[in-house]
Amino acid sequence: MGTSNGMPDAPSPLAGRYRLGEHLGRGGMGQVWRADDDTLEREVAVKRIDLPEELAEGDAAVRRSLREARAAARLSHPNVVQVYDVLSLEDRTWIVMEYVPSRSLRQVIAEDGPLDAYRVARIGLDLLAALRAAHRAGVQHRDVKPANVLLAHDGRVLLTDFGIAALDDDILTSKSDALVGSPPYMAPERARFGTSGTPADLWGLGATLYAAVEGQSPFQRTSTMATLAALATEEPDPPRHAGPLRPVLDGLLRKDPAQRMEAEEAERLLRQTVAALDGSAARPVTVPKPRIPADDAIRPRFPGVPEARRTRLIALAAAVVALLGGLAAFVVNRSPSGSAADVAATTAPAATAGGSKPTSVSVPPSPASNPSRSTASKRPPLPAGWSVWTDDTGFSVYLPDGWSPQKKRGTMQYFRDGKGHVLGIDQTTKPKSNPVADWESQSKSRVRGGDFPGYRRIKIESVDYFKKAADWEFTFNGGGTRQHVNNRGVVTSAHHAYGLWFQTPDSDWEKYRKDVLETVFLSFVPAKA
Template sequence: MSDEGRLIAGRYRLIERIGRGGMGTVWRAEDEALGREIALKRLHAQQHLSEDELATVHERTRREARSAARIAHPNVVVVHDVLDDEGLPCIVMEYVHGTTLGALLKGGGALPPGEAARVGLGMVAALRAAHAAGVLHRDVKPGNVLLGGNGRVVLTDFGIAMATGTSTLTKTGEIIGSIDYIAPERMRGHKPGPTADLWALGATLFQSVEGRPPFRRATAMETAYAIAVDPLAPMKQAGPLEPLIEMLLAKDPDERPSAEETERALRVVASEAPGATMGTATGGTTEVAWASAVPSRATATVAATGPTTSAGATLTDSGSGSVPPTPISGGGSGSAGDGTGRPRRKRRRLLWSAAAVTLAAAAVAGGLYAVTADDGGHGRKGSGTATAPTASEPSPVPAGFRLVREKTLGVTFPVPDGWKRDGRASAEQVTYTDPSGLVGLTIGTVNPAGANPESHFQNIEANTKLNYSTYRKLRMQRTTFQGKPAAVWEFTFQGQVRAFRAIDFGFGEEGGTEYDIYLSAPEAQWDTHRPVFDTVKAGFRVG
């Protein structure tokens, strides 16, 4: 390497390149003034960026140094200095002898649950210290976890951290970070809190025991949709860590355990591991009590790999069918009640604290995703009736359809004969698919509704356009339906094998419930399947 042996700032001698990413290179170096080994992170020259973009990148690097420097904790990397070298920012940090968790897990490697819990304890300790200092990490992942040769676990790379009272240094709707570890609320464009870091911790623990990220799909677009709406796949190797990981990966941030609760749970698992020396939690009784206090996370969302609608339905376009695609859902705010009159956050804490309560306390509220579809008509082939039916009229059921009643959603609508109800329905949505699995109808709700579903769709679309180049809007417009504000959104996107087209229609009054109808199908067969949407919409009844 041409830079090996070079002296930076008159005191830091570059010895060996130990890491390289998209934004910078990390070197093992020697601080000649103090005679100690250090790690030096130097940004790359970014010729393709404008001056404003470069200024933002450089400020992020300086912020990384400031964010890490304000956290004094043995599980957080120590920052010694920040400087410029030939106009490029550099961070001087302590050098940790060892490897990264990412390197250890490379190629599908995995850890025993007890060892994963030990690593998790170091991570959650670092996060507790960061959050106490007012710093969100926002890029927790295996590659940013250093494993020292002496057993020390160190969280590093605060490059996109956000400190309380600072600007975000991002454009509106921009999502930065490693896609596999970005929490669902960040996918929806909501402001993240400490629980977003805990979701990333859960994703890291999942990969540590299962050998893969929890929602990894073939493309970044599909991974983002899966994080937003897919239920968590069953774990095969998590053992006693499974209940905690399920809770950490809850779609609703209010349903996740706190950092303190997570640390207690990890201590139980680590102390019960073979050869463990930790004595803070002893005996099988403690472990059983902890596990029984963690309710199973409701699988409230439908599988998704294409764009996800406000209903959160999606489909895996693998060539055969599974469940049809939709754009990232907007959902609710996470503060709504759970049917008991208590806010969700309070209810979750009650469940966690009641060690004698069994898993049947299934009060964990469902996910926050609902579906939307189009308003029909507008001269399209096979459009439905011209007048919107009222809720009191009987729902028309034409030949080839059957009437279904979804009691949980409080709605009735026609469904084509032969279409099957997906078994992963939730309190917020249900999906029916055709025999091929490539055409899907999702009915869902958003509660409380906003002023008009169009703003809901626009929020979803903002992230979709930014992150997925194959998305193309055909139309989005306001209308009315059954005397209520409504909106239509129609678009296309590219699946793994073929192009899809979707129509999303939502209606509802502000403060009440928004009802959504969403249909997606291969674009080449759109004229064949579009009439299904019109029939469902014409026969849709609330109550």
């Protein structure tokens, strides 16, 4: 048995193809690692089934793990984590799944605080779509909870971990399975009678959305027995922050499954909530807890950067170290210019590991200029309200004050302003020869793979930037709104390339393109060769 934070005692690579990487955390009845699939040359997540001792007698482990794989493999839906393979090795079962750079909803609630009703309603619509697809396929999830909801860094919302899912035609499902799950999110009929059904999944959805907007489950108590007792004898605590979301919470959390709101009505009310809050100045705004920087920016691929993305486990929490889930890997493309600037004083938050502190310099803003300039162009003066970030790898770039560096992941450095705007910079020593052709290939692959729901291409074209460069600009649906991205891949020398990924809500694009992105492009200075 391997340790919880190290490599497991298993063949390496598994089945001759899956090379285990960093440990991503624990899921229901198992532990999860990031891995590279050598055969298909892609990243995957590999889950090793670790049942509690009292549940692991006889063939229980094999039975339950195979059920998980069978249940999830029957589903092909944008809001369900895809299962690719199931392995039985050395008396253990391993499940190979889609790797989703993400944080779980549980992590987001713990680290950022409760979400606003608008975002929760959008998440609810995606989860409801996943459950309806599962139910049509004859699959019940039976453990819907925030820990099993992934908020992907590309904007998707996915339901994962069908570890105790019940198939309508699975004769191996036993009553002993009925009480496996999480009491704070367990439907009353399961807790009292061990019975389940599609209404129990809708209860789990309601409890999950309640937790997202209120910060804890409706029946959270100090112990499991107290939670179960409250579930059996009490009504949910009235939500205080749900606003127009409350009717759907009340309907999904009815104790009698026969009276519980059905999926169609839940969808109608969720859409009604989104419509009521979308674009409204009265939309509730939550003030998040002070956030420890986490690498939750999107990491897109870009020309010149190898397909195998490098991600690490991050352990951070408000007062204690907490295990975070698999982290994103979007690759970004950069802009050129100027000489490196040494900096000392800082007004922006101190840099995390892997970078230097930003420096604030009071200089009048420079006139607007063409961001697609050549390496011969000079770096503009530092605008007022901006600082210089000098990375420990040697590159340098201007950043608006308030844009915080996130913890570096491998070669990736992220910056966020806390308002939904993301800048990410990556680099490689193995540039590709044709950035435009590489973007064309990658865009087809990533769109086909479902990375960008509602994808609409704006352009893929070469730009006059260092030795050679290309921009891939597009929009997609993510985070409850339309997102706008410019991904620039740039070769700065025969042995170095950068990527710069810039993303904002589509409604902010024109302002941030002019006010931020153009200055970032103009100010970027690569490391000296």
